[in-house]
Amino acid sequence: MKPSAFLKSSIKDFTLNLNTDYRYLKTGYYVSMHAEVLGNPVIPSTESIIDASRTPILLLKASKAGIPTLPYLMTSSVKQITTQFAFPVVVFAVNPFSYEGYKTAGNRSALYRAVKSLSMNYKFAVCIQPLKGEMLSFKSIFGKCEHVGEIARISENVYKTFKIPMCKLHVQTIEGKAFLCGLQPLRSEEVFQSDLETVSTEIVLLSNKGEHLVG
Amino acid sequence: MARIACFVERYNFSDPKESRALENFRRVAHEKGHTFDFMFREGISEIPKYDAVFIRATTDPLFTAYVVSKTAWELGLKVIDDPESIQICGNKIHLYDLFKKYDVPHIPTLFLSKDEIHHKRFLEIFENLGKPVVIKAPYTSFSRYVEKVACESSFRDVAKRYFRKSDLLAVQTFMPTAFDWRVGVLNRQVLYVCKYMIPKGRWKHGCKRRGKPTFIWGRTFSLRRENAPLALKETALKACDIIGKGLYGVDIKEIDGKYVVVEVNDNPSIYAGYEDYRNRDLYGKIIDYLAD
Numbered sequence: 002m003k004p005s006a007f008l009k010s011s012i013k014d015f016t017l018n019l020n021t022d023y024r025y026l027k028t029g030y031y032v033s034m035h036a037e038v039l040g041n042p043v044i045p046s047t048e049s050i051i052d053a054s055r056t057p058i059l060l061l062k063a064s065k066a067g068i069p070t071l072p073y074l075m076t077s078s079v080k081q082i083t084t085q086f087a088f089p090v091v092v093f094a095v096n097p098f099s100y101e102g103y104k105t106a107g108n109r110s111a112l113y114r115a116v117k118s119l120s121m122n123y124k125f126a127v128c129i130q131p132l133k134g135e136m137l138s139f140k141s142i143f144g145k146c147e148h149v150g151e152i153a154r155i156s157e158n159v160y161k162t163f164k165i166p167m168c169k170l171h172v173q174t175i176e177g178k179a180f181l182c183g184l185q186p187l188r189s190e191e192v193f194q195s196d197l198e199t200v201s202t203e204i205v206l207l208s209n210k211g212e213h214l215v216g
Numbered sequence: 217m218a219r220i221a222c223f224v225e226r227y228n229f230s231d232p233k234e235s236r237a238l239e240n241f242r243r244v245a246h247e248k249g250h251t252f253d254f255m256f257r258e259g260i261s262e263i264p265k266y267d268a269v270f271i272r273a274t275t276d277p278l279f280t281a282y283v284v285s286k287t288a289w290e291l292g293l294k295v296i297d298d299p300e301s302i303q304i305c306g307n308k309i310h311l312y313d314l315f316k317k318y319d320v321p322h323i324p325t326l327f328l329s330k331d332e333i334h335h336k337r338f339l340e341i342f343e344n345l346g347k348p349v350v351i352k353a354p355y356t357s358f359s360r361y362v363e364k365v366a367c368e369s370s371f372r373d374v375a376k377r378y379f380r381k382s383d384l385l386a387v388q389t390f391m392p393t394a395f396d397w398r399v400g401v402l403n404r405q406v407l408y409v410c411k412y413m414i415p416k417g418r419w420k421h422g423c424k425r426r427g428k429p430t431f432i433w434g435r436t437f438s439l440r441r442e443n444a445p446l447a448l449k450e451t452a453l454k455a456c457d458i459i460g461k462g463l464y465g466v467d468i469k470e471i472d473g474k475y476v477v478v479e480v481n482d483n484p485s486i487y488a489g490y491e492d493y494r495n496r497d498l499y500g501k502i503i504d505y506l507a508d
Contacts, residue, residue: 005329008384025277026354026382028329031309038313047310051277051303058286065290075283078258095283126257126280 004028008035016043017207019200021167021187023050044207049163053184056093056128059163060181066162068155069180071173074129077120079113082129088112089132091173093183094119102185103171105132130182134175140187141170142196143203151179159184166203167192218507220245221255221266223284225273236488237499238272244499250507255284263287268294268506275302275483276355282306294506297482301462305482307354309384311459315477318458321451322477323469324389330379338368345389352386353378357481359422359431364390391476392419395434397468399444399452400484400491400498403461403505406452408495409444411437412467438493451475463502 016036020029036043052058057075064070089107092115106112119127139146144160171183229235245252269288275281288295304310315322348366351374356362365371400407412421413434421434452466455477465484468475
């Protein structure tokens with residue numbers, strides 16, 4: 002079913018909201034919102050949509066769920082960042098507009114540039130994490146990803162906690178250990194045929210719960 | 217004794233009336249034996265040190281205030297405004313969808329999506345809601361992002377502008393009144409009642425001066441909550457019941473003796489000499505709720 006048709010309907014059933022872009026105020030968000038108002042069980046929930054896109058909340062909820070994370074700081078003050086973290090650092094935007102993901106900064110001037118850009122000229126805060134290893138970004142489709150071991154476990158657990166069907170995860174690997182750093186929406190051009198096959202397998206499994214698929 | 221953090225941004229202190237209200241909160245909290253610290257963006261990491269968080273900075277799921285609220289909530293602290301209230305009140309589409317479901321008397325409202333920008337749909341809207349209509353962006357606050365349109369071309373212009381941020385908009389019947397009621401509600405009880413007057417020749421409480429960046433605001437008259445009409449208070453409480461138990465400011469229009477809800481706002485303005493004028497105990501009630 003198309004999102005526009007669902008938004009006008011009053012169907013009461015389990016709803017799977019399938020979208021690459023679940024950003025707040027976008028159609029993907031409104032579908033989940035409408036399903037919740039109707040009282041339907043829905044994947045993903047609006048709460049998860051908002052929380053997963055705010056890195057500090059993502060990390061807080063993830064660590065409560067036992068997913069390994071790194072210490073973080075939320076601020077828009079470069080001075081505060083430099084007093085609490087040594088370079089290099091990873092800077093994540095705490096606004097839902099940016100597709101850019103993250104920026105790394107190895108010195109003060111790079112940090113100024115990153116904070117200015119990701120905070121949208123200091124309007125929003127940014128989330129800082131230490132950069133001690135290597136950053137890795139990958140697609141997570143219903144918790145499944147191309148990696149194995151710890152990274153695959155993070156992907157599965159993030160799906161269990163937030164139930165975002167399609168997203169991109171940012172993970173940092175430090176001496177063989179993996180830590181969740183951020184989550185962002187997928188661009189439609191990043192979704193390949195193999196991903197769609199994973200999606201259809203999951204739909205078959207979920208279809209036991211109800212009939213309404215929106216996307 | 218409770219440790220209360222009040223999350224504010226610099227702009228909260230730019231208006232002397234708001235600044236005085238914040239000082240009143242601090243004074244009342246101290247009188248009741250609690251600590252009350254102003255917390256700015258740089259102090260967010262100190263949230264776990266407190267028992268309760270009171271948010272006075274503008275709330276929206278996109279703003280830092282939401283992260284503060286959610287962090288405090290996840291840590292088990294008492295928080296005004298709670299994240300769920302911010303999520304519902306911060307998005308008018310969500311609010312009106314709930315009003316429809318629970319039959320809360322509200323201004324006739326339609327939702328408009330991006331693919332409905334065409335002549336036939338405009339005709340339908342004008343036929344159903346009359347002319348002019350009011351277009352509201354879901355993230356409206358302080359009378360901003362709400363515009364009145366009476367023809368198709370202005371409808372297109374305004375809608376196009378608001379669609380940049382949101383994929384859905386609310387379109388409402390235009391209901392002019394001399395004032396809007398504002399009912400402050402805390403924990404399902406009426407806290408204060410005011411009349412927000414509409415400035416002469418305008419149609420909303422706050423309006424931008426033509427060609428200038430400044431706003432003009434209508435006057436605010438406060439009433440003792442005991443003296444406000446019962447039906448008004450009941451309507452406000454009914455609207456708040458579907459959202460939660462926090463602090464809300466309900467905007468209500470009185471039309472032919474009937475009360476219709478315009479919207480429910482979380483994080484309602486509290487200015488010294490306005491909202492508190494006839495209900496001085498509102499500071500104490502809010503502090504007691506946070507410290508409970």
